Amino acid sequence: MENERLTIKSWAEEDRPREKLVLKGKTALSEAELIAILIGSGNKKQTAVELSQHILNQCSNDLANLARLSLKDLQKFKGIGEAKAITIVAALEIGRRRKESEPAKKAKIVSSGAAFDLLRGDLMDLNHEEFWLILLKQNNEVIKKEMLSRGGVSGTVVDAKIIFKRALEETASGIILAHNHPSGNLKPSKEDIHLTKRLKDAGRTLDITVLDHLIITNRGFFSFADESML
Known part of the structure; x- marks a missing residue:
């Protein structure tokens, strides 16, 4: 019949929610289409998308309002049973938790003191030597910090190939080198000076800038950049 309502299966493939997601990506879908994928089917008078649109309309098209609905509230919509209501609630709860778990804005290193503050907890109070690396974006935002090597009381081996391999893997524009002196001596050794120049x-x-090299002890730190030794 000419006035017979079309089901989702009779829609063009690129307009069906699941197929549309595969063909065009998740951002191409409306909120109603995303909810329709969750519930799978509608009722005798509405497709899953139409039912989802109706639910959203009743929530002023606001996902925050939808998230406030209880299982019983959702089951008041014809075609939404307990299982579908649970699926909607669970999906919205995952979204809420994801938002809460998003990392805080990463720090920027604007001085040798900021780099020291980032690493002091890792390198102070050690009775052996460790070599660390801070990887930075072009705007000096921290990508990550990581330990590259651990040695004995008097030194640790540093492999330049590993340093720049990590920088390239993280697409870093700049790096800050750091190691500790368990002896408490803040003066750089000849080896420290040679290594810094080589790196x-x-x-x-x-095209990866070595911005600084810090020597860290329990008494404070020495900065190659501050001392114009870079």
């Missing part, structure tokens, strides 16, 4: 030269070739 700075290597970074220049790869």
